Amino acid sequence: MNVRYRNIDGALGGVALVLLLLCAVLASSCSHLFSTPRDAELRKLLADDRPAARVDFEGDVRPILEARCLPCHGGPSPAAGVSLDTREALFASGFRGSFVVPDEPLRSGLFRVIILSDSEPGAMPPTGHALEVGEIKLLRNWIRQGAQWGGEEDATLQPVEGAEPRSI
Numbered sequence: 698m699n700v701r702y703r704n705i706d707g708a709l710g711g712v713a714l715v716l717l718l719l720c721a722v723l724a725s726s727c728s729h730l731f732s733t734p735r736d737a738e739l740r741k742l743l744a745d746d747r748p749a750a751r752v753d754f755e756g757d758v759r760p761i762l763e764a765r766c767l768p769c770h771g772g773p774s775p776a777a778g779v780s781l782d783t784r785e786a787l788f789a790s791g792f793r794g795s796f797v798v799p800d801e802p803l804r805s806g807l808f809r810v811i812i813l814s815d816s817e818p819g820a821m822p823p824t825g826h827a828l829e830v831g832e833i834k835l836l837r838n839w840i841r842q843g844a845q846w847g848g849e850e851d852a853t854l855q856p857v858e859g860a861e862p863r864s865i
C-alpha cells in the first residue's frame with residue numbers, strides 16, 4: 698500500500714516538475730518576444746527629452762519615407778487607402794488620428810505605428826521589417842521640432858523601388 702502511494706506521489710511530483718519546467722520555458726520565450734533589444738532601445742529613446750540636433754526633411758526624413766513606407770503608401774493605389782506621399786496626405790487623418798501632429802510624436806498616427814513591437818498587429822512597416830531605432834529617432838525628432846515640410850509645397854515623394862516588398 699505505502700509503496701504504491703509513494704509511487705503515485707512520485708509520479709505527481711514528476712508531472713508537477715515537468716509543468717513547472719514548461720512554464721519556465723514559456724515565460725522566458727514570451728519575455729523574449731515582448732522585450733527585444735530594440736524595444737529596450739526604443740524605451741530609452743522615448744524617455745529622452747533632451748533637445749536633439751536639427752532634423753532636415755529633405756536629407757533625413759524624406760529618404761526614410763521613400764524607402765520604407767512609400768512602396769506601399771504611395772502611388773495611385775496605396776495600401777489600406779493610406780497615402781503618405783504629399784504634404785497634404787501626411788498631415789491628413791486615418792483611423793488612429795492625424796498621421797503627423799507637429800510637436801507631438803505620440804499623438805501622430807505615423808509615429809505610433811512605427812514604435813510598435815515588430816510582432817504586434819498594425820506595426821509598420823509590417824512584420825519583420827521594423828525601422829532601425831536610428832530611423833525612428835529621426836522621425837521622432839522631426840515631429841518634435843514642428844514637422845516642417847522642407848520640400849516644394851506640392852512635391853510628391855517617390856517610392857524607392859525594391860526597397861520594401863509590396864505585399865506583406
Ligand code: HEC
Pocket residue numbers: 762765766767768769770776777779790791792793794796806807808810811818819820821822823828861862863864865
Ligand atoms: C509592405 C507594405 C507596407 C509598408 C512598407 C508600410 N505599410 Fe503602413 N500599412 C500597410 C497596410 C496593409 C496597412 C493596413 C493594415 C494594417 O493596419 O495593418 C497599413 C496601415 C498603416 C497605417 C494605419 C492607417 C490608419 O488609418 O491609421 C499607418 C499610419 C501606416 N500604415 C504607416 C506606415 C509607415 C509610417 C510606414 C513606413 C515606416 C509604413 N506604413 C510602411 C502596408 C504597409
